[in-house]
Amino acid sequence: MIHPQLHELYHGRMNEEQQAIISHREGPLLVIAGPGSGKTHSITLLAMNLLLSGEATPSQLILCTYTEKAALEMQDRLAGIAKAVDYRTDLSQLKIDTIHGLCNRLVEEHLHHTPLGNGYEILNQFTQPLLIFEHLTEICHGQTLPFFVDLWGNHWQVAKRLGEYFDKVTEELIFEKLKKHVTQLSRPTNERDKFLYALTYAYKNYQQLLAKTNRVDFAHLQKCAYNLLQKRPEIIQGLRYILVDEYQDTNYIQEQILLTLARATESYNLVVVGDEDQALYRFRGATVRNILEFTTRSEFASACVQHHLTTNYRSHPQIIDFYNRWMRTLDWRNGEHDRLSRTEKIIQADPQATFSDYPSVLTLQDADVEQEAEQLAELIYTLKEQGRISDYNQVAFLLYSVRSYMSETYIEAFHKQGIAVHCPRARQYFEQEEIRLIIACFAYLLDYDGMHQDTVMEYSAFPGYVRACLQQLHTHPALVQVLQLLKEEVVHIIEAREQPGKQLLDYFYLLLFHPAFSGFLANETQRTNLVAFSQHLATFHRYYRDTSPDMSALGQAHARFMHTFLCLLYENEANLPENPNLLFPSDHVQMMTIHQAKGLEFPVVIVGRLDKASSLSRDEYKNENKHLQGFYHRKPFEAEEKIATFDFRRLYYVAFSRAKHLLILTAKRQPHVEFATIWRTAPESVYARDRLRLMPCAEAEPHTALKPRYSFTGHIQLYATCPRRFQFFRQFNFVPRRAQEPITGLAVHHTLERIHRLALEQPHTKLDDSKLISIFEYTFAFLAASSPASIEASQREQALQQVLNYVHANQQALTTIADIEARFRVERDRYILTGQIDLLMQGSQGLDIMDFKTSKRPEQDTDYLAFYRQQLYLYASALQARTGQAPRRLFLYWTAEEHKKDALMEIPYTPTHIQEANDYVEEVVTHIQRQDFAIQQLPHPGVCKACDVRHLCRREGIV
Structure with missing residues (x-):
């Protein structure tokens, strides 16, 4: 049943299948959702319906999606729906994230139960092979390195290939199996066993290197979260629903993590949404079997419900018919028992919409690429002149690769026609x-x-x-x-x-x-x-x-x-950085890979160089993981000889289905044989241009920007200290030379966090000095490993003494801990205020807030003490929104003070203080959003002396 408020708001805007999805209450649910079918909208409304109906509170709900941007958009969309239906419960405890983001949050919140330390670094696609490269002789002992060099080439290639294999071993959870196999080998003789022997020992050394340097790659981050969930089942207590978008792009370990989270309820309230036809990430370890076998999971106590979303609300019927035929003309039977590698479905156009009769799928080919590119540029120019498009950014040009050998000719042709091209991933x-x-x-x-x-x-x-x-x-x-x-x-x-x-x-x-x-x-x-x-x-x-x-x-x-x-x-051929606030620059044709275009839609889509598709032919497929497959927990799902063909169809299905009004296919001379049949069904552009006048005008759609997120210390306080400093290090995101907080302060803060978590989980644990010193040394070692600064022994001793003094003076207070590093998110009309409260303590009359400062108590009122007061007032406001009750007392604790009477500072407050703090934040945000970065009043000289932007200020005579 759909909650009345939600039903009233969306009445007439939900089809029967969407209503069934939104009404779901209990047990596993699979949603197969075709292109443009409103799947994200449906899963968001399902979440809101569960909240409105009282089936779950925000803290009992997890939503996972594939990209960080999609997760932030879902947060904003859900907040908008909540406001529209007058749902007033605080949403800050609702977890909406990517699977990697969710794993990172689990690890951060339970760091003391992991082998990682504070400040751990997550490696990316460049830093992972860089780390391996710089430690190759440490990872590959003896003859292992020459073996890999003979196999793969130079040391950089070895580092990159090892990173790929390390990821695969981690994601498939097969290291223990590999170890067992290798230890049983007296001496590896064949090539397979030599490879497995070398890889297993290299992987073991790599794990030790990660631990020593306090780093994780994405695969090990997931493995760390997976281990947490296995060893600490209490973590999932209280969870009620797990909702997952883009499930077809999950890999084995991600599936295991999601199933473990769903185990929180006997009924396995796991909702997965996706489309196996749009599965593009096999190269990242994803497998369509997760979605195709979901309904047959043995863990499920009740039968899995399944729904199909097959109405495309965005595309012209001819475009839909075109990509339906593209999928229908392939035999999807997959090896034994004629098992299909896709679900049978036909996507249909919106039955309520009216469509003009014009050729919405066109082909364009010529004897050489230059002439083909010129024709294409002229056609796009004509569409703009005729008003069929209002901005060139309504045109997407999709290529399998946008490197210069594929894209340069087209970019030049567009430029000759006066059309700019945005192509950040051309590795330029x-x-x-x-x-x-x-x-x-x-x-x-x-x-x-x-x-x-x-x-x-x-x-x-x-x-x-x-x-x-x-x-x-x-x-x-x-x-x-x-x-x-x-x-x-x-x-x-x-x-x-x-x-x-x-x-x-x-x-x-x-x-x-x-x-x-x-x-x-x-x-x-x-x-x-x-x-x-x-x-x-x-x-x-x-x-x-x-x-x-x-x-x-x-x-x-x-x-x-x-x-x-x-x-x-x-x-490594670095790409241009992509500005998240300017994804589709105005008056630029958007040139991108097909993978980039996934999840997007454009009025006009060009799919280019279909004569070049031979690079994806079935003959090109190589099973790079054949030596590892025997150790996987599941047998191969798709017949190896069919994988390339299946992936080829899925790739171009995604490409074709991005188009709303017009799909243009281009090829030099003639298309690849795979496209020959459907190519003949579309008219050539030269014969159809006149009829394009019937194509609807693509009006400029307002870009709904994400609400900016601000924190008090990272944004509000930084702007108040110096607007220009804020401009360069927050607005522009330059990296400052100096860390914002010294390592000694971080060591105190992180050690206290570990002590607080231990006191909360094990209230009867004796915290004697030896235990405290052990926790401090452990925390400090990890911070020192990742800090570029050298630390004096005296500074280290002072930091340790702060920890000891605090615990000695607060043994009784440690028994009242209610929450540690409590996250909050406060929705405002123009922005979202985020933050974390160091410590919440439960008193007889309510909660107390405590914030730690690793310096001495100021002798008099100062500007930074005023900042800290404002910070506590905002925390009080956020806590009241979260719990419905204002905190009883607010405290600052100055850990550099030896005695508690000097360290503990109560900050009295009234509702007026909270309102003034909120007004202050509103004022600062207004200046930020107006981009008022001129310096009206010079900061303290010490601020300028340590600021990287001082060279500009000196040049302009400001300082």
């Missing part, structure tokens, strides 16, 4: 003017000329690239003069073997605010590229911070930044 990052200039600056600074130095990779094109960049530098003589002065400083430090006070990020900010870069900073796209470079510098510093005994820090930077790090980044 290093070709951007601003990046070439900043790399030339560092090459000059570090005396790397690309001629007299080798690189970490043999036959790399990187030295030649650097030489070309240095040629560009000579067009900026004033910049060269500055670089010469800086270079003399660097040379002096290296020759004198001094420990420098500057890092590469310091030099980056010195250069960034030179007039040569001012034009780049004013351009959003070019600025975003420079932001990415600051992030690369921060990554470099994390991975190469240790100095060798015979070389200064900058001498090592000379050898490693250019020779190794930038060379590997260059060889």
Whole structure:
């Protein structure tokens, strides 16, 4: 049954299948949802219906989706529905995230039950192979490394391939099986056993490396969460419903995590939504078997309900008929017992809609790519001139790959027609003017000329690239003069073997605010590229911070930044960074891969180079994991000889189904044989252009931007301290050179968090000094492993003493802990305020809030004490929204004070204080959203002295 308020709001906007989904109450549910069928809308309404009907509270509900952006959109959509139906319960305890995000949250909240420490780093697609590369001899002992080099090539290729295999071993949960197999081998003789032997021991060493460096890759993050759920079943207590979108893109370990979460109820309230026809991520370990076998799970106490969403509400009927035929013309029988690799379904157009009669699927081909591209650009230009589209960003050009060999001809043709193209994934990052200039600056600074130095990779094109960049530098003589002065400083430090006070990020900010870069900073796209470079510098510093005994820090930077790090980044072909606030720039045709387009829709879609599809033919498929398959927990699901064919169909099904009004197919000379049959059913564009005047005009759809998220310390306080600092490090997202909080403060804070969690879970545990010291040393070791700063022994002792003093003085208070690091999210009309409350304590008359400060109590009222008061008032407001009751008391605890009477500071408050704090946040957010970043009042001199933006302020005469 649908709650009356929800039914009234959406009456007439739900078909029968959607109503059945939204009405679901108990047991497992599978929803097969075709393109444009409103699946995300349905799953969001189901969540709201469960909340409205009292079947679940927000803390009892988990929603998982595939991307972070989709998760944030779902948060905003659910908050909007809640407001529309007057659901007033606080939604901040509702978990909406990707599976990776959910795993990360589980690990963070139960870190003390994992082998990880505070501040652990999650590796990405570049830093994982980088870590492996830098520790190859540690991971691959003896003859293991030569074995892998013979198999895969140079050390960088070995690092990348090992990362892929390590992920597969982790995601399939087969390491124990591999260990058992390898230990039973007296001596590996055949190639398979040699490979398994080498891989197993390399994997074991890799795990030890991750533990030592306090890092996890995405696969190990999931494994850590999986282990938590297996060993700590109490974690899932209270959960009622697990709702999962894009279930066809899950892998084995993700399926196991979701099933474990659903075990919280006997009825297995697990709802999964997806479409096996849109499964594109086999290369990431995903398998369609999870969705196709879902209804047959033996764990389910009751029969699994199944619904199909087969009405496409966005596309013209001819487009729908076209991609239906594309799927229907393949034999989907899959090996034994004629099992099908897809569910039987026919997608239909919206029966209530009226469609114009025009050719909505067109083909375009020519003898060469240049002429084909010119025709295409002319056609798109004509559509704009005729008003069929109102903005070029309503056109998506989809290619299997957007690298230059596939995309460059089209981009040039569009440019000749006066049409800009947005193509961030063409791997052209290093070709951007601003990046070439900043790399030339560092090459000059570090005396790397690309001629007299080798690189970490043999036959790399990187030295030649650097030489070309240095040629560009000579067009900026004033910049060269500055670089010469800086270079003399660097040379002096290296020759004198001094420990420098500057890092590469310091030099980056010195250069960034030179007039040569001012034009780049004013351009959003070019600025975003420079932001990415600051992030690369921060990554470099994390991975190469240790100095060798015979070389200064900058001498090592000379050898490693250019020779190794930038060379590997260059060889890895970095993409342009994508601005989340500007995904589809106005008046740009959107050129993207088919994988990028998944989940999107456009009025006009071009699917290009269908003559090139032979690179995906069934003959090309290679089972890279054949040596591991015998250890999987399940037998292969799809016949190996059919996998490439099935994946080929799914890929282009996704491509074709992105189009709303017009689908254009292009090919050089003639299409690939796989497309031949359906190609003939669509008219050539040259014969159909006149009838395109009947195509509906694609009106510009208002882009619903995500509500910005602000925290008090990370945004509000930073803006109040210095608007310009906020602009560069929050608005633009440059990476600051200096950490916001010293490691000693972090050590105290994180140690207290572990102690509080231990006291909450095991209230009778004796916390003597030896136990406290052990917790502190454990926490400190992990922080030191990931911190670039060296710590004096006296600072470490002071931090430990703060912990001991606090626990000695608060033994009784530790028995009253109600919650630790309590998250909150407060919905406002224009933004969302987020944060975490250090400690909630249960008193006889209500909850007390305590926030820890790792410094001494101020002797008098100061600006930062006023900030802390405002922070506590906001916490009080958030807690009242969450619990319906205002906190009893608010406290600051100054841990650097020896005695509790000095450390504990109560902050009296009234409803007026809370209102004033909320008004203050509103005022600051208004300034932020107006982009008022001019400095009206100078910050404290100490703030400016430590600020990377001071070079700009000095240049402008502000300081």
